[in-house]
Amino acid sequence: MNQLNLSVLNSLKESGNQIPAYRIGANKPKIGIVHIGPGAFFRGHQSWYTHTAMQKAGGDWGISCVSMRSPGVAEALNPQDGLYTVAVLDAETSYEVVGSIQEVLIAKQQYSELQARLSSVDTKYVTMTITEKGYCLNSEGDLDLNNPDIKQDLAGGQQACSAIAVLVEALATRKAAGIAPFCAMSCDNLTDNGKKLRNALIQYAQQKDAALASWLESNLICPCSMVDSITPATDDALREQVSVELSIRDNWPIKRESFVQWVVEDCLPADKPAWKEAGVTFTTDVAGFENAKLRLLNCPHSSMAYMGVLAEIETVNDAMQQQPLVSFVQSMIEQEIVPSFTAPKELDVSAYSADILKRFRNPAIRHLLNQIAWDGSQKLPMRILPIIQQNIKDGNPIQKLSTAIAAWCLFIRKRFIEKQELVDPLSESLFAIAKQCNGNAESDVALFLSLEDVFGKNLSKDPAFTKALTASYKNLLPALNSKSIPWDTLG
Incomplete structure (x- = not known):
């Protein structure tokens, strides 16, 4: 040849x-x-x-x-x-x-x-x-x-x-x-x-x-x-x-x-x-495109990863076959992410979001959710938490974004309980927190929010975020044992 x-x-x-x-x-x-x-x-x-x-x-x-x-x-x-x-x-x-x-x-x-x-x-x-x-x-x-x-x-x-x-x-x-x-x-x-x-x-x-x-x-x-x-x-x-x-x-x-x-x-x-x-x-406005990518691509990607892992889903394409999860992500984009920023004039937000979901459905790309879930302590302060902060400032909803953070917390607990490696530069601190968790939403969430390297000083004490995260954590908690997401409780 x-x-x-x-x-x-x-x-x-x-x-x-x-x-x-x-x-x-x-x-x-x-x-x-x-x-x-x-x-x-x-x-x-x-x-x-x-x-x-x-x-x-x-x-x-x-x-x-x-x-x-x-x-x-x-x-x-x-x-x-x-x-x-x-x-x-x-x-x-x-x-x-x-x-x-x-x-x-x-x-x-x-x-x-x-x-x-x-x-x-x-x-x-x-x-x-x-x-x-x-x-x-x-x-x-x-x-x-x-x-x-x-x-x-x-x-x-x-x-x-x-x-x-x-x-x-x-x-x-x-x-x-x-x-x-x-x-x-x-x-x-x-x-x-x-x-x-x-x-x-x-x-x-x-x-x-x-x-x-x-x-x-x-x-x-x-x-x-x-x-x-x-x-x-x-x-x-x-x-x-x-x-x-x-x-x-x-x-x-x-x-x-x-x-x-x-x-x-x-x-x-x-x-x-x-x-x-x-x-x-x-x-x-390159920075505007970077911001759009973080919010419209990276935020849903990470959210899907943590919720998908809780439900024992292996890849992004597999996750996109689960209609309740897809509907959740679409609602998050429309109700909580798009209102949080002003897009560059050259970017069609609807078309870009549609392209992203199409990419997630690509059957030829085997993208493991567990790998996307790596390094969450570094990714969440870039991908999700700034949107929550902006929405609190603007009076917009944060329920679904808080659910994504709660899924990350439970992902940490799942790795600890199952004695699996946690790929994260803060793995020791995160596992130390997971070891102290007892299943009480208020106390577990307080333990995670004490990690200022992730949540900072202000957001960790914000009452609206604490309330939303605690409610989301409580709703998702059954997934640790059932290995399925109780969608009817997530709104």
């Missing part, structure tokens, strides 16, 4: 497969984008968007991918001329060969080539998915000068090991050559990611060269962005599936759900890929 590469594109096209037309023939696009961190999400998301933009409008927007250390992606994709297959999972699976990636560099081994690529006048954008850790920030969101990688890079004497230092070195080269800075774009789910990236780059430059820092202050563009799409890990089953469907061998295909979202702050230079035509939303 032939391996996927440029030589087989014509035969794939003749077989009716979707292929990158811009990679056929001699006039392939120049590389205009460098991306740091070529993981599965990037290849199913930003790389796919750029591929789609070039399919629609052409342009010199080929991507040079950079792996800071690991050779895995380079070893898989370079023999394939950067080509790979995206399998879109839904009721039916579709396949598309993506060609936006033209090379994969390993920074540790090809540092001079990387700097040459970053410093090239053709490189207009540098994007990155390096996780929050990769930005080397402190708890205040500033560059952590005590970070070991940053300290090593500032000391000099060897090639840079942090992404921040790598980029600043290239920006210094561009300044010296009279080339404008590239547009640097974080694609990690990090609040105010563009602002934090820009600050980190400038703060690093200040430690090296005040004139460079001043030039960046005046010229560097770092848009904020938000990304969303479920991208499960590639496995041998997917490789086999692709080989059967396309009759080619693909070292590293990608699978993702059909829903895909990329929201970008509308401050990019005029010279950019046709991302808008590919479906990217440009807005002046």
Whole structure:
């Protein structure tokens, strides 16, 4: 069986497969984008968007991918001329060969080539998915000068090991050559990611060269962005599936759900890929989209997880087959979540909510409720509690949101009673509380509300919340033994 590469594109096209037309023939696009961190999400998301933009409008927007250390992606994709297959999972699976990636560099081994690529006048954008850790920030969101990688890079004497230092070195080269800075774009789910990236780059430059820092202050563009799409890990089953469907061998295909979202702050230079035509939303209110995602996606997701686990339901798709649970979540969205915030003008809330519930029903995505339930002490203060606080302030109902919190409390007790692992950074404190619970709603709820790391000082003492949470806890309590939700008591 032939391996996927440029030589087989014509035969794939003749077989009716979707292929990158811009990679056929001699006039392939120049590389205009460098991306740091070529993981599965990037290849199913930003790389796919750029591929789609070039399919629609052409342009010199080929991507040079950079792996800071690991050779895995380079070893898989370079023999394939950067080509790979995206399998879109839904009721039916579709396949598309993506060609936006033209090379994969390993920074540790090809540092001079990387700097040459970053410093090239053709490189207009540098994007990155390096996780929050990769930005080397402190708890205040500033560059952590005590970070070991940053300290090593500032000391000099060897090639840079942090992404921040790598980029600043290239920006210094561009300044010296009279080339404008590239547009640097974080694609990690990090609040105010563009602002934090820009600050980190400038703060690093200040430690090296005040004139460079001043030039960046005046010229560097770092848009904020938000990304969303479920991208499960590639496995041998997917490789086999692709080989059967396309009759080619693909070292590293990608699978993702059909829903895909990329929201970008509308401050990019005029010279950019046709991302808008590919479906990217440009807005002046990225924070509004982040807030909508937290409230309309993450809050129902977590709520469904805790209630579903109590009812011994295994996956999100399984949960969506339980009409009482679906009705509960829909009512929560309509009555308590939507009234709690003002959506960005570009967002159709009804359509977005419908898309979310459709995603939850996707039979091809096996998303375990137990995994969604992990790290609740970190997620609830972001996903649910701010909505409760806002609704109390506005005089709106909080009954169903409080039921979701009560389900989390009982989930903790269930894990303790059944002697199962609790994946949560506060697991010891939570199990200590669960050990003291005796089934009396008032005393049990008081124990959980004493955890200020989760509930803070004000909400834990709010009488409206305490009353609603206690009532919800009492109504849900039978689920610990019956392993079913008493829906008739939840309203």
